[in-house]
């Protein structure tokens with residue numbers, strides 16, 4: 042099929058299960074495109090000489106090329122191009138906020154024709170590659186003697202492991218959790234990303250010779266120094282996990298829980314694990330009035346998980362309005378369809394109840410101020426405007442900060458920024474400690490999967506360069522010593 046068909050072909054997104062059905066289970070809500078839909082939707086691409094979609098993608102994916110090949114039914118070649126720039130394309134195709142990235146930059150969207158459905162086509166191509174068995178275990182062209190220890194098996198760690206193993210290095214990935222995948226496994230719920238989709242990537246790495254050392258908390262179970270002695274280079278890809286907490290009267294009650302505790306538990310239960318705090322109701326929304334505080338993707342995941350667990354009511358409290366929400370618009374719309382109520386321009390004022398349980402949340406109504414010279418609007422209280430929301434479970438989704446890694450790893454040389462993220466050399470991924478690299482959220486602060494993939498891949502390239510330079514200097518020093526020895 043030709044391309045440039047946006048004038049005759051209307052934009053279609055993959056089938057989405059209706060809200061009533063989807064809240065009864067944790068399955069992904071979007072289906073894959075059929076082959077016909079994928080080629081028709083790809084044929085809408087205008088094959089721009091300067092593809093703005095590619096600039097909007099943090100991985101700089103060669104989008105027009107794989108769209109043209111998909112339109113022509115050449116899916117294997119489309120997959121080869123798609124996987125050349127991305128180690129987790131079917132995952133990004135599912136969970137990137139495309140409206141803010143590739144699809145938001147598509148010239149068709151900018152000119153009123155509606156964007157090409159890039160993410161859904163990327164997902165289709167790479168799911169097809171798994172189905173057809175095109176994606177095999179990695180067999181490096183050369184095996185190298187050096188080994189790399191990666192701390193963290195999230196997207197940054199996985200992306201780096203993939204690239205480093207392809208280059209022939211020995212790779213061990215350490216993680217404090219019992220399953221690999223980082224937030225792909227234990228943060229993001231399966232209605233956005235089914236766990237098999239993550240596992241087939243980590244299983245492939247294991248089949249390629251990457252060793253996974255799970256249930257190992259670096260800094261507690263194994264000293265960072267020990268890891269440095271064991272490996273020729275280290276990549277820190279630990280993400281950010283220190284939850285920001287509420288500071289209002291009553292916030293210490295047991296009925297107030299952190300978002301990740303709730304989501305990790307829900308994901309573990311989804312794997313069939315027995316979790317005491319789920320069984321005893323502490324981290325279970327069933328039959329409860331749930332209030333989630335926050336306006337990002339984590340808050341959206343909490344409200345939608347609560348609905349699926351059978352909550353009596355679910356309310357999201359956010360201090361700004363809908364237009365100023367940090368979460369993806371698509372996810373807010375999905376949450377609304379599924380029955381979540383939003384209290385916009387409302388801030389928590391007090392938790393009602395006692396130390397063991399909560400009864401409600403007192404909220405303070407807010408308003409946006411007049412925009413400043415830069416057009417930014419702050420929020421301010423509307424005096425006397427308060428309300429009480431009934432709540433049996435309050436979930437805080439207020440964002441995350443880095444843990445204190447120099448202390449945890451007992452490595453003061455590991456410099457951090459004023460936000461606690463790891464400082465790297467300008468334009469590189471090497472930290473201030475030679476041979477120790479860092480990538481993903483621990484460098485950028487809480488961000489997106491696609492950025493973690495990009496940084497993991499780039500950090501792998503830096504590690505390769507570092508190890509090759511080290512090997513070369515060692516060889517030169519050796520040959521100098523030999524020639525001095527021969528002269529003596």
Ligand code: FAD
Pocket residue numbers: 136137138192193194195196197198215216217218222223224225228229233257258259260278279280281304338339342480481482483487488489490491493
């Ligand atoms: P992580 O994925 O956090 O992985 C870090 C890993 O390091 C973890 O497995 C952790 O156990 C391990 N670790 C940490 N410290 C140690 C230690 N000392 N020893 C051993 N192991 C350690 N992004 C999107 O693009 N789309 C979304 O829809 C989306 N939804 C999200 C929903 C939620 C609830 C959250 C919290 C985030 C979401 N994000 C989303 C953001 C995205 O998940 C992160 O930006 C991304 O996972 C960061 O990748 P990472 O590899 O840097 O870290």
Ligand code: SF4
Pocket residue numbers: 097098099100101102104127133134137139142143144159160163491
């Ligand atoms: Fe779009 Fe994300 Fe895929 Fe890039 S990786 S093309 S931003 S969906």
Ligand code: SF4
Pocket residue numbers: 085086087088089092093094095104105108146147148149157159
């Ligand atoms: Fe195709 Fe849109 Fe990219 Fe242009 S900007 S190449 S139309 S996807």
